Amino acid sequence: MINIVIAGPRGNMGREAVKMVERETEFKLQAVVDRRNNGLNMKDVEGMEELDVPIFEDMSECFQQVACDVLVDLTSPETGKKHMLTAFDYGVRPVVGTTGFTDDDIKELSEIAKEKELGALIAPNFAIGAVLLMKFSQMAAKYLSDIEIIEQHHDRKLDAPSGTAVKTAQMISDVREPKKQGHPDEKEQLSGARGAEYEGMRIHSVRLPGLVAHQEVIFGGEGQSLKLRHDSFNRASFMPGVKLACETVMNLSGLVYGLDQIVD
Protein backbone atom coordinates (compact mmCIF):
# COMPACT_ATOMS: atom_id res chain seq x y z
CA MET A 1 0.00 0.00 0.00
CA ILE A 2 1.39 3.42 -0.96
CA ASN A 3 0.22 6.30 1.27
CA ILE A 4 -0.44 9.43 -0.77
CA VAL A 5 -1.06 13.12 -0.06
CA ILE A 6 -2.34 15.33 -2.89
CA ALA A 7 -1.67 19.10 -3.01
CA GLY A 8 -4.12 21.16 -5.08
CA PRO A 9 -7.17 18.82 -4.77
CA ARG A 10 -9.72 21.35 -6.05
CA GLY A 11 -7.81 22.12 -9.26
CA ASN A 12 -8.45 20.61 -12.70
CA MET A 13 -5.68 18.06 -12.25
CA GLY A 14 -6.02 17.63 -8.50
CA ARG A 15 -9.68 16.56 -8.76
CA GLU A 16 -8.81 13.92 -11.34
CA ALA A 17 -5.83 12.72 -9.24
CA VAL A 18 -8.06 12.35 -6.15
CA LYS A 19 -10.44 10.13 -8.17
CA MET A 20 -7.56 8.03 -9.53
CA VAL A 21 -5.95 7.49 -6.10
CA GLU A 22 -9.32 6.57 -4.57
CA ARG A 23 -9.92 4.08 -7.41
CA GLU A 24 -6.58 2.25 -7.21
CA THR A 25 -6.47 -0.41 -4.48
CA GLU A 26 -2.66 -0.16 -4.08
CA PHE A 27 -2.98 3.54 -3.08
CA LYS A 28 -4.40 5.12 0.08
CA LEU A 29 -5.28 8.82 0.03
CA GLN A 30 -4.23 9.94 3.52
CA ALA A 31 -4.84 13.70 3.25
CA VAL A 32 -4.95 16.68 0.91
CA VAL A 33 -3.17 20.04 1.14
CA ASP A 34 -5.27 22.97 0.01
CA ARG A 35 -5.21 26.76 0.23
CA ARG A 36 -8.38 26.76 2.32
CA ASN A 37 -10.61 24.59 4.56
CA ASN A 38 -7.84 23.85 7.08
CA GLY A 39 -9.01 21.29 9.67
CA LEU A 40 -12.08 20.30 7.67
CA ASN A 41 -12.66 16.96 5.98
CA MET A 42 -13.27 16.55 2.25
CA LYS A 43 -16.72 15.22 3.23
CA ASP A 44 -17.52 18.81 4.26
CA VAL A 45 -16.54 20.30 0.90
CA GLU A 46 -19.16 20.70 -1.78
CA GLY A 47 -18.81 18.09 -4.51
CA MET A 48 -16.44 15.89 -2.45
CA GLU A 49 -18.97 14.50 0.08
CA GLU A 50 -18.06 10.84 -0.55
CA LEU A 51 -14.44 11.31 0.64
CA ASP A 52 -13.36 10.86 4.26
CA VAL A 53 -9.98 12.62 3.98
CA PRO A 54 -8.54 15.42 6.20
CA ILE A 55 -7.58 18.79 4.72
CA PHE A 56 -4.45 20.70 5.77
CA GLU A 57 -3.29 24.14 4.68
CA ASP A 58 0.19 23.58 6.08
CA MET A 59 2.21 20.78 4.54
CA SER A 60 4.54 20.30 7.54
CA GLU A 61 1.54 19.88 9.81
CA CYS A 62 0.10 17.37 7.35
CA PHE A 63 3.27 15.26 7.34
CA GLN A 64 3.44 15.40 11.14
CA GLN A 65 -0.07 14.02 11.44
CA VAL A 66 -0.50 11.46 8.66
CA ALA A 67 1.64 8.65 7.24
CA CYS A 68 2.80 9.58 3.75
CA ASP A 69 5.08 7.88 1.21
CA VAL A 70 4.34 10.03 -1.86
CA LEU A 71 3.30 13.66 -2.29
CA VAL A 72 1.50 14.40 -5.58
CA ASP A 73 1.80 18.13 -6.30
CA LEU A 74 -0.49 19.79 -8.84
CA THR A 75 -0.41 23.45 -7.83
CA SER A 76 1.76 26.32 -9.12
CA PRO A 77 5.55 26.62 -9.64
CA GLU A 78 6.34 28.62 -6.47
CA THR A 79 4.14 26.39 -4.34
CA GLY A 80 5.34 23.21 -6.02
CA LYS A 81 8.96 23.96 -5.18
CA LYS A 82 8.16 24.81 -1.52
CA HIS A 83 6.13 21.61 -1.24
CA MET A 84 8.99 19.55 -2.65
CA LEU A 85 11.44 21.01 -0.14
CA THR A 86 9.04 20.22 2.72
CA ALA A 87 8.52 16.68 1.40
CA PHE A 88 12.30 16.13 1.34
CA ASP A 89 12.50 17.33 4.97
CA TYR A 90 10.02 14.65 5.99
CA GLY A 91 11.47 11.84 3.86
CA VAL A 92 8.42 11.92 1.53
CA ARG A 93 8.88 11.22 -2.19
CA PRO A 94 7.45 13.97 -4.43
CA VAL A 95 5.67 13.31 -7.73
CA VAL A 96 5.26 16.72 -9.31
CA GLY A 97 3.17 17.59 -12.37
CA THR A 98 3.30 21.30 -11.69
CA THR A 99 5.07 23.15 -14.52
CA GLY A 100 7.14 26.34 -14.69
CA PHE A 101 10.28 25.18 -12.85
CA THR A 102 13.52 26.82 -13.99
CA ASP A 103 16.68 24.88 -14.85
CA ASP A 104 18.17 26.18 -11.60
CA ASP A 105 15.17 24.88 -9.61
CA ILE A 106 15.58 21.43 -11.13
CA LYS A 107 19.31 21.43 -10.46
CA GLU A 108 18.82 22.49 -6.83
CA LEU A 109 16.05 19.93 -6.22
CA SER A 110 18.13 17.16 -7.88
CA GLU A 111 21.04 17.89 -5.56
CA ILE A 112 18.84 17.68 -2.48
CA ALA A 113 17.18 14.43 -3.63
CA LYS A 114 20.61 12.94 -4.32
CA GLU A 115 22.02 14.03 -0.98
CA LYS A 116 19.00 12.58 0.84
CA GLU A 117 18.97 9.44 -1.37
CA LEU A 118 15.26 10.00 -1.85
CA GLY A 119 13.22 9.29 -4.98
CA ALA A 120 11.53 12.26 -6.69
CA LEU A 121 9.88 12.77 -10.05
CA ILE A 122 9.01 15.96 -11.92
CA ALA A 123 6.99 15.25 -15.08
CA PRO A 124 6.01 18.22 -17.27
CA ASN A 125 3.50 15.92 -18.97
CA PHE A 126 1.99 12.70 -17.62
CA ALA A 127 0.14 11.76 -20.83
CA ILE A 128 1.87 8.78 -22.42
CA GLY A 129 1.07 10.12 -25.90
CA ALA A 130 2.79 13.41 -25.12
CA VAL A 131 5.85 11.55 -23.81
CA LEU A 132 5.95 9.59 -27.08
CA LEU A 133 5.60 12.85 -29.04
CA MET A 134 8.69 14.17 -27.24
CA LYS A 135 10.65 10.99 -27.95
CA PHE A 136 9.58 10.88 -31.62
CA SER A 137 10.50 14.57 -31.96
CA GLN A 138 13.99 13.86 -30.64
CA MET A 139 14.30 11.03 -33.17
CA ALA A 140 13.14 13.21 -36.09
CA ALA A 141 15.37 16.14 -35.11
CA LYS A 142 18.48 14.14 -36.02
CA TYR A 143 17.38 14.28 -39.65
CA LEU A 144 15.22 17.42 -39.86
CA SER A 145 16.77 20.16 -37.74
CA ASP A 146 14.53 23.13 -38.63
CA ILE A 147 11.80 22.95 -36.02
CA GLU A 148 8.88 24.99 -34.71
CA ILE A 149 6.82 23.93 -31.68
CA ILE A 150 3.23 25.09 -31.40
CA GLU A 151 1.57 24.41 -28.06
CA GLN A 152 -2.10 25.19 -27.41
CA HIS A 153 -3.76 25.35 -23.99
CA HIS A 154 -6.84 26.58 -22.14
CA ASP A 155 -6.77 30.26 -21.20
CA ARG A 156 -6.48 29.61 -17.42
CA LYS A 157 -2.88 28.45 -17.85
CA LEU A 158 -0.30 30.56 -15.97
CA ASP A 159 3.01 29.58 -17.59
CA ALA A 160 4.14 30.06 -21.18
CA PRO A 161 5.61 28.27 -22.93
CA SER A 162 4.18 25.08 -21.47
CA GLY A 163 6.41 22.71 -19.51
CA THR A 164 5.90 20.16 -22.27
CA ALA A 165 7.14 22.55 -24.97
CA VAL A 166 10.23 23.42 -22.94
CA LYS A 167 10.98 19.75 -22.23
CA THR A 168 10.48 18.92 -25.92
CA ALA A 169 12.94 21.64 -26.92
CA GLN A 170 15.44 20.42 -24.31
CA MET A 171 15.21 16.82 -25.55
CA ILE A 172 15.63 17.95 -29.16
CA SER A 173 18.64 20.08 -28.25
CA ASP A 174 20.34 16.95 -26.86
CA VAL A 175 20.66 15.71 -30.48
CA ARG A 176 20.64 18.99 -32.46
CA GLU A 177 23.37 21.63 -32.71
CA PRO A 178 22.06 25.13 -31.93
CA LYS A 179 21.30 26.97 -35.18
CA LYS A 180 19.43 30.06 -36.26
CA GLN A 181 16.30 29.33 -38.28
CA GLY A 182 14.49 31.45 -40.85
CA HIS A 183 16.05 34.14 -43.04
CA PRO A 184 19.34 35.52 -41.61
CA ASP A 185 17.95 39.06 -42.07
CA GLU A 186 14.40 38.40 -40.87
CA LYS A 187 12.85 41.19 -38.79
CA GLU A 188 9.79 41.10 -36.55
CA GLN A 189 7.38 43.83 -37.63
CA LEU A 190 5.34 43.06 -34.51
CA SER A 191 7.24 42.01 -31.40
CA GLY A 192 6.81 38.30 -30.65
CA ALA A 193 5.69 37.40 -34.17
CA ARG A 194 8.34 34.67 -34.46
CA GLY A 195 7.62 33.27 -31.00
CA ALA A 196 10.08 32.38 -28.25
CA GLU A 197 13.54 31.15 -29.21
CA TYR A 198 15.23 28.06 -27.78
CA GLU A 199 18.64 27.39 -29.37
CA GLY A 200 17.26 28.71 -32.67
CA MET A 201 14.04 26.67 -32.55
CA ARG A 202 10.81 28.66 -32.25
CA ILE A 203 8.06 28.02 -29.70
CA HIS A 204 4.57 29.49 -30.10
CA SER A 205 2.00 29.48 -27.27
CA VAL A 206 -1.72 29.64 -28.07
CA ARG A 207 -4.21 30.28 -25.20
CA LEU A 208 -7.93 29.94 -25.92
CA PRO A 209 -11.07 28.93 -24.01
CA GLY A 210 -12.23 25.46 -25.01
CA LEU A 211 -8.75 24.01 -25.41
CA VAL A 212 -7.24 21.49 -22.95
CA ALA A 213 -3.60 20.63 -23.86
CA HIS A 214 -2.28 20.19 -27.40
CA GLN A 215 1.13 20.29 -29.04
CA GLU A 216 2.38 20.11 -32.59
CA VAL A 217 6.04 19.86 -33.56
CA ILE A 218 6.69 20.84 -37.18
CA PHE A 219 9.90 19.79 -38.93
CA GLY A 220 10.87 21.37 -42.24
CA GLY A 221 13.25 20.02 -44.88
CA GLU A 222 13.92 20.71 -48.54
CA GLY A 223 10.57 20.05 -50.28
CA GLN A 224 9.04 18.30 -47.27
CA SER A 225 7.46 18.77 -43.87
CA LEU A 226 6.76 16.42 -40.97
CA LYS A 227 4.12 17.23 -38.34
CA LEU A 228 3.85 15.36 -35.05
CA ARG A 229 0.84 16.16 -32.89
CA HIS A 230 -0.60 15.15 -29.54
CA ASP A 231 -3.94 16.16 -28.01
CA SER A 232 -5.17 15.74 -24.45
CA PHE A 233 -8.94 16.15 -24.65
CA ASN A 234 -9.44 15.77 -20.88
CA ARG A 235 -7.44 15.51 -17.63
CA ALA A 236 -8.13 11.77 -17.33
CA SER A 237 -5.52 11.42 -20.10
CA PHE A 238 -2.81 12.28 -17.56
CA MET A 239 -3.81 9.78 -14.88
CA PRO A 240 -2.13 6.55 -16.10
CA GLY A 241 1.12 8.55 -16.03
CA VAL A 242 0.46 9.87 -12.50
CA LYS A 243 -0.21 6.28 -11.37
CA LEU A 244 2.99 5.02 -13.01
CA ALA A 245 4.97 7.88 -11.43
CA CYS A 246 3.63 7.11 -7.92
CA GLU A 247 4.62 3.45 -8.29
CA THR A 248 8.03 4.18 -9.83
CA VAL A 249 9.12 6.89 -7.40
CA MET A 250 9.05 4.32 -4.58
CA ASN A 251 12.02 2.56 -6.21
CA LEU A 252 14.01 5.65 -7.25
CA SER A 253 16.95 7.28 -5.53
CA GLY A 254 17.42 10.86 -6.72
CA LEU A 255 15.30 13.07 -8.97
CA VAL A 256 14.05 12.03 -12.40
CA TYR A 257 12.93 14.89 -14.68
CA GLY A 258 10.45 13.67 -17.31
CA LEU A 259 8.41 10.52 -17.76
CA ASP A 260 10.50 9.85 -20.88
CA GLN A 261 13.18 8.58 -18.47
CA ILE A 262 10.93 5.75 -17.26
CA VAL A 263 8.84 4.98 -20.37
CA ASP A 264 11.03 3.01 -22.79
Ligand SMILES: NC(=O)C1=CN([C@@H]2O[C@H](COP(=O)(O)OP(=O)(O)OC[C@H]3O[C@@H](n4cnc5c(N)ncnc54)[C@H](O)[C@@H]3O)[C@@H](O)[C@H]2O)C=CC1
Ligand atom coordinates in the same frame (compact mmCIF):
# COMPACT_ATOMS: atom_id res chain seq x y z
N1 LIG B 1 2.33 17.23 -15.75
C1 LIG B 1 1.15 17.18 -16.36
O1 LIG B 1 0.83 16.22 -17.07
C2 LIG B 1 0.19 18.30 -16.19
C3 LIG B 1 0.59 19.40 -15.48
N2 LIG B 1 -0.26 20.43 -15.28
C4 LIG B 1 0.25 21.48 -14.41
O2 LIG B 1 -0.30 21.25 -13.12
C5 LIG B 1 -0.52 22.48 -12.46
C6 LIG B 1 -1.98 22.59 -12.03
O3 LIG B 1 -2.79 22.63 -13.19
P1 LIG B 1 -4.37 22.74 -13.09
O4 LIG B 1 -4.90 21.68 -12.21
O5 LIG B 1 -4.89 22.90 -14.46
O6 LIG B 1 -4.49 24.16 -12.34
P2 LIG B 1 -5.66 24.69 -11.41
O7 LIG B 1 -5.47 26.16 -11.30
O8 LIG B 1 -6.96 24.16 -11.86
O9 LIG B 1 -5.32 24.02 -9.98
C7 LIG B 1 -4.27 24.41 -9.16
C8 LIG B 1 -4.73 24.20 -7.73
O10 LIG B 1 -3.63 24.41 -6.86
C9 LIG B 1 -4.13 25.02 -5.72
N3 LIG B 1 -3.05 25.67 -4.97
C10 LIG B 1 -2.34 26.76 -5.32
N4 LIG B 1 -1.49 27.09 -4.31
C11 LIG B 1 -1.68 26.17 -3.35
C12 LIG B 1 -1.10 25.96 -2.06
N5 LIG B 1 -0.20 26.79 -1.57
N6 LIG B 1 -1.50 24.89 -1.36
C13 LIG B 1 -2.41 24.05 -1.83
N7 LIG B 1 -3.02 24.20 -3.03
C14 LIG B 1 -2.65 25.26 -3.77
C15 LIG B 1 -5.17 26.01 -6.22
O11 LIG B 1 -6.07 26.35 -5.18
C16 LIG B 1 -5.84 25.18 -7.30
O12 LIG B 1 -6.95 24.45 -6.79
C17 LIG B 1 -0.06 23.57 -13.43
O13 LIG B 1 1.27 23.91 -13.14
C18 LIG B 1 -0.14 22.88 -14.79
O14 LIG B 1 0.74 23.43 -15.72
C19 LIG B 1 -1.52 20.43 -15.78
C20 LIG B 1 -1.97 19.38 -16.52
C21 LIG B 1 -1.14 18.23 -16.81
Ligand SMILES: O=C(O)C1=N[C@H](C(=O)O)C[C@H](O)C1
Ligand atom coordinates in the same frame (compact mmCIF):
# COMPACT_ATOMS: atom_id res chain seq x y z
O1 LIG C 1 -1.58 23.59 -17.66
C1 LIG C 1 -1.94 22.58 -18.31
O2 LIG C 1 -3.12 22.34 -18.58
C2 LIG C 1 -0.90 21.63 -18.76
N1 LIG C 1 0.32 21.81 -18.36
C3 LIG C 1 1.43 20.99 -18.65
C4 LIG C 1 2.45 21.77 -19.45
O3 LIG C 1 2.71 22.94 -19.11
O4 LIG C 1 3.04 21.23 -20.37
C5 LIG C 1 1.05 19.67 -19.27
C6 LIG C 1 -0.11 19.74 -20.21
O5 LIG C 1 0.31 20.36 -21.37
C7 LIG C 1 -1.30 20.46 -19.57
